[in-house]
Each structure stands twice: as C-alpha cells, then as structure tokens.
Amino acid sequence: MAQTVQAPPRAMPTGYHELPRDRLILTIGGLMLAMLLAALDQTIVGTAMPRIIAELQGFDHYAWVTTAYLLGSTAVVPIAGKLSDIYGRKLFLVGGAAFFVLTSALCGLSQSFLQLVAFRGLQGIGGGILMSMVFTTVSSIFPPAKRGRVQGIFTSVFGFSSIVGPLLGGYLTDALSWRWVFYVNLPLGAVALAVLWYGFPNIRPARTDRPIDFLGAAALVAGVVPLLLALSWGGAEYAWDSPLVLGMFAVAAVMTAVFVAVEMRAAEPIIPLSLFKNPIVSISTLAMLCVTMGMFGTILFVPLFIQGVIGTSATQSGTVMMPMMFSIILGSLIGGQAISRTGRYKLVALFGLSTAALGMFLLSTMTRDTPYWIVVRNMMIVGLGLGPTMPVFTIAAQSSVSFSQLGVVTAITQFARSIGSTLGAAVFGSLLVNRFGSALAEALPPSAQAAIPAEQLARVHNPQVLLNPQISASIREGLNAAGPRAAQLYDALIAAIRTALASSLHETFVGGATIVAIGAIIVIFLKEVPLRKSFADAPGAGGASAAGVGAAERGGT
Numbered sequence: 001m002a003q004t005v006q007a008p009p010r011a012m013p014t015g016y017h018e019l020p021r022d023r024l025i026l027t028i029g030g031l032m033l034a035m036l037l038a039a040l041d042q043t044i045v046g047t048a049m050p051r052i053i054a055e056l057q058g059f060d061h062y063a064w065v066t067t068a069y070l071l072g073s074t075a076v077v078p079i080a081g082k083l084s085d086i087y088g089r090k091l092f093l094v095g096g097a098a099f100f101v102l103t104s105a106l107c108g109l110s111q112s113f114l115q116l117v118a119f120r121g122l123q124g125i126g127g128g129i130l131m132s133m134v135f136t137t138v139s140s141i142f143p144p145a146k147r148g149r150v151q152g153i154f155t156s157v158f159g160f161s162s163i164v165g166p167l168l169g170g171y172l173t174d175a176l177s178w179r180w181v182f183y184v185n186l187p188l189g190a191v192a193l194a195v196l197w198y199g200f201p202n203i204r205p206a207r208t209d210r211p212i213d214f215l216g217a218a219a220l221v222a223g224v225v226p227l228l229l230a231l232s233w234g235g236a237e238y239a240w241d242s243p244l245v246l247g248m249f250a251v252a253a254v255m256t257a258v259f260v261a262v263e264m265r266a267a268e269p270i271i272p273l274s275l276f277k278n279p280i281v282s283i284s285t286l287a288m289l290c291v292t293m294g295m296f297g298t299i300l301f302v303p304l305f306i307q308g309v310i311g312t313s314a315t316q317s318g319t320v321m322m323p324m325m326f327s328i329i330l331g332s333l334i335g336g337q338a339i340s341r342t343g344r345y346k347l348v349a350l351f352g353l354s355t356a357a358l359g360m361f362l363l364s365t366m367t368r369d370t371p372y373w374i375v376v377r378n379m380m381i382v383g384l385g386l387g388p389t390m391p392v393f394t395i396a397a398q399s400s401v402s403f404s405q406l407g408v409v410t411a412i413t414q415f416a417r418s419i420g421s422t423l424g425a426a427v428f429g430s431l432l433v434n435r436f437g438s439a440l441a442e443a444l445p446p447s448a449q450a451a452i453p454a455e456q457l458a459r460v461h462n463p464q465v466l467l468n469p470q471i472s473a474s475i476r477e478g479l480n481a482a483g484p485r486a487a488q489l490y491d492a493l494i495a496a497i498r499t500a501l502a503s504s505l506h507e508t509f510v511g512g513a514t515i516v517a518i519g520a521i522i523v524i525f526l527k528e529v530p531l532r533k534s535f536a537d538a539p540g541a542g543g544a545s546a547a548g549v550g551a552a553e554r555g556g557t
Helices: 021-056 064-088 088-110 113-141 146-173 185-199 214-233 243-265 273-277 281-301 303-308 313-319 321-342 346-364 372-391 392-399 405-445 446-451 454-458 469-524 548-555
Strands: none
Touching: 021 064, 021 113, 064 113, 064 214, 064 273, 064 405, 088 113, 088 185, 113 146, 113 392, 146 281, 146 321, 146 372, 185 273, 185 313, 214 243, 214 405, 243 273, 273 281, 273 405, 281 346, 281 372, 281 392, 281 405, 281 469, 303 372, 303 469, 321 346, 321 372, 321 392, 346 372, 346 392, 346 405, 346 469, 372 392, 392 405, 405 469
C-alpha cells in the first residue's frame, strides 16, 4: 500500500512583514475599512448638526459635539501607540474598531444633547486608537521603501471621506434620520472587524511583561485636555483673556511640565523623550505640526470666502472643496509612488510644502472680484501640495527608529497632526474675528457710519450677516428708521462687510502660507536616510515574534 505523503504545514509568520499573500490582502482591506470608518465620521456628522440641534436642543454648545470627539481622539493616540509596542497591534486594532462601533450605536441612541456629547467623547477614543493603529500596522507590514505607495493610498482615504462624507450625511439625514450618520458605522465596522479578526495574526513582541507608565498616561491626558479646551473655547465661547481660558492654559502648562518630569524617570515612558534627540523624529514632528496648522488655518475659511465675499450659495461653497480633495488624492498617490520607487522622501516633502505654500499665497491675493474658477484653481494647487506631504513625515520618523518603537513614533506624528489642526483653527479663527471689526470700520464710509443706528452696527461685527438670510433681513428692517436712504445704507453696509471679510481673510491666508513656508524651511534640515527595502537590516527587527501566533491560528484570532 502506497504511503500517503502529507504536505508540510505552512510556516507561521514570525513578523507582520512575513504575512502570506491572502492574509496580507485581507489585512490591507480591513485597515482601509477601519481608516474609512474613522475618517468618514469626521466629515459626515457636520451636515447633520443643524437637525441634531433642532431635535435635541443645545445651540449654545454647538461645537461641543466636535470638541468632545477631538479631546478623546487626541489624548488617546500616544497611549495606544506605546501600549501596542508592548502588547502587539491586533489587541488595539480590533478593540479600537469594536469600541468605535459600540459608541457609534450609543451616539445614534442619544436622547439628549449632553448624552450625545458624552458618547462622542467615548467615540473619539475609539477613533483615535483606530487612526494610530492603522498607520502603525502599515509600517509593521511593509518596509520603509514600500510604505510610501501604501501610505499614499491610505492618506487618499481622507480626501475621499471629505468628498463622500458631507454628501452621505446630507442624504441620510434627509432620507432617514440624523441618527443614521452614526448607525452607518455599524455595518462598515462589522465588516472591518470580521476581516481584521480572521485575517490579521496576533503577533506579539517577545516581551509583554514591561511595566505600564500609568502616571505618565494620566499626566498626558491632564495636560492635553485643558489645552484643547482652551484652544476650542478661546475666541468662540469665551474671550481669550477670560479667567477660564487662561486657567486652562495654566493647567495645561503645569501638567505638561509634570508629564516631562514623569517621563524622564519612567522605566517604560508613554513617550520616550529620548526619541526627540533623534533629529529626524524631532524635525518630522515639527514639520507635521506646521503643515496641519497651516492647512486647517486656511481651508476652513475658503467656503467662507466663496459664500461671504463672492456671494455664491452654500451648495456651491461646498463644491469648491471637491476639486481640492481630488487633487489631494492625486498628489498623495503620486507622492507615494515617488517615495517607493526612489526610496527618498526629502524632495517630495520640499515639493509638497512649497506647492502648498504657493497655493495659500494665491488664496491671499483673491478679492471681491475674483472669479470662481480662480478660487478652484488655487485650491487645487493647495491640494496638490498637501497630498504628497501628509505621509512623508510619518514615513521618515518610522524609518529612523527601531522596530519596537514603531507604535510610539507613529503616534507622535499623529499627535502632532491633531494638535496642529486644533491650533490652526483656533489661532487663525481668532485672527479673522479680531481683524474683521477694524477692517469693517475702514471699509464703511463715514457718512454711512453716522447714518446707521449704533445698535445695527453692533450686529454686524461678525460676517454671519452675509451667511444668514434671517439676520440679513432683520438688519434691513432695522435700517428702515433711516427713511428713504434705508436701501442705499443697506447696500453700502453689505459692500463694506464683503470688503472687510476679504481683507481679514487675506491676512488669514497669508498666515497659513507663512506657517507652511516655515515648515518647508524646517524640512531643509531634515536628514535623509535611504529607506530600507526590507526588514532584514532594520534596527530591532526582532521586536516581533511568533509568540501567540499558533494560538491565534487555532482560536481564529
């Protein structure tokens, strides 16, 4: 009788980069779904907010829904990154996705505005873990020279979500209910969870008994939360010099100092401060901060220019963002390919930052008479610059550290992205508001200032009159007391408001271009090390082992 010869079992992977092709495809698919899940949530909710406010009440705290998510997502990123270096990626990747889906359901079930704010804060924790883990996992699967192409694709998901999110949010809100902007995460999340659960092996570092820096984590959260609250509330809900905002800044400064002191003594710090002695990590982090600060300090106000200065509809002011998002997608794909083919990243970063700065400078040249197509052109230039830039600094920082530090260094760059976006929105938003009052006084003819009642002038020290038809109609009625000159005064006032807004936005765009140009100058000092094409020569490449792989295979995890 012939003896049956059995084929030897397929060897289990001993590192993420050794995944078989079928598992690699499943993992990438799951990661892209997880990225889409978190990115889409940041754009889909805004469209539904007017309906949410109408049903749950809470107009006075309109921004809290976004602020709560921002607090949770930003504070958790460094902590999740560090812990994934100790316990492996899968625990946090799958756990973060599951927590995000659960809290999305809770957001949809909210019966009061305060409930929604609380659940959004919890949802932000899940979203922050997802964002951190996606880019960390990509860096674990692919060696540095191959990450550019893949991370370019993942970065383009942000652009795609910015296009689809508002459209999908509007459709779901009108056709079903605002609750479905949260419920839509459930089927997407279920698919992502299933794919990652079965497709991604539970490969853990050889040592998982390293101590956890609980005190450092607490100090980090205690420093980040008041900082973000001060930046979100300052100039909006409270004056910048109010005791509450100043107190928040003081608490943030004190707790940051405590955090630094704790990290210098911790055996396993949440953020090893020694990483910043690495010039590639420190310069990449600073450049990322400049890029996101300039970006959010600019593109947030383009719809305001379109709608308030040029005078187009809200729908058209929304569509102006679509060409920029398409150009971001195109730029990220081209930039990723260039990095992967050449193994170089510095020229890509310099090109991207210089192009983005040029586009923002062109935005600053726009006036009341600028045609719509010029605005679109300028935005596309900005997008072509931002697209290839976004993944560069994460790749550069990752390539300069050991395999065992990929999670924490990725988290540092993502943390800089979050802080930069918040800082940009706060600083440039405050600059816009503070400049508008004096610009309006300069643009309004003295004769009109004398004829318009003081209470009506007080109502237009905010450009919302150009965006809200009800406020505009109320001011028109208020000017009827001026008699036959009412229509003439109203036209002069609206013209002055448009001129003042254009002048204020000019300074905002110049500020954004300046910050991004500073980022380009910083990149000149970025040391470029040819990216490794494999993990074989990676420092600390033995950081991931097969411990737990067999159990993972048997247990389906």
